[in-house]
Amino acid sequence: MSSPPVFSWSDRFLLGHRTIDETHKEFVDCVDALLRASDTEIAAALDAFARHAEAHFAQEDQWLAAPDFPNGGECHIDEHAKVMASVREVQEQVAQGEVDIARELAQALMDWFPGHADYMDSALATWLVKKSHDGRPLVLRRKEHL
Numbered sequence: 001m002s003s004p005p006v007f008s009w010s011d012r013f014l015l016g017h018r019t020i021d022e023t024h025k026e027f028v029d030c031v032d033a034l035l036r037a038s039d040t041e042i043a044a045a046l047d048a049f050a051r052h053a054e055a056h057f058a059q060e061d062q063w064l065a066a067p068d069f070p071n072g073g074e075c076h077i078d079e080h081a082k083v084m085a086s087v088r089e090v091q092e093q094v095a096q097g098e099v100d101i102a103r104e105l106a107q108a109l110m111d112w113f114p115g116h117a118d119y120m121d122s123a124l125a126t127w128l129v130k131k132s133h134d135g136r137p138l139v140l141r142r143k144e145h146l
Ligand SMILES: [Fe+2]
Pocket: 024, 056, 060, 121
């Protein structure tokens, strides 16, 4: 029997926004746990991933919905919604005993994440960082003296 694939964090995923980077580390951990879960653990691992994804996407969607987000965030929000719809479908299938489909989902998520982070989350992270630098220069100055 071959060992299960492992999804591990790489610093090439870092986008320079602390909250996003922490959330993305959690995403990688949740997908990895799903890949490693036994048949008896997999429903719980999928539920844990679903809870993570809900919070992860809700946080990003809230930022993307800001009226001053450049070029609109609809594509990005849509992509989150499509992933959540797949997760819900897979949860239903797993509840009916089709556990392997959760592993297929985990593989698909592992393939999806780097591109999504590079193209979509990186634009969001850059915008958030710029916005906080422009809006809060005193906070930045104070950090330099610590
Ligand atoms: Fe993200």
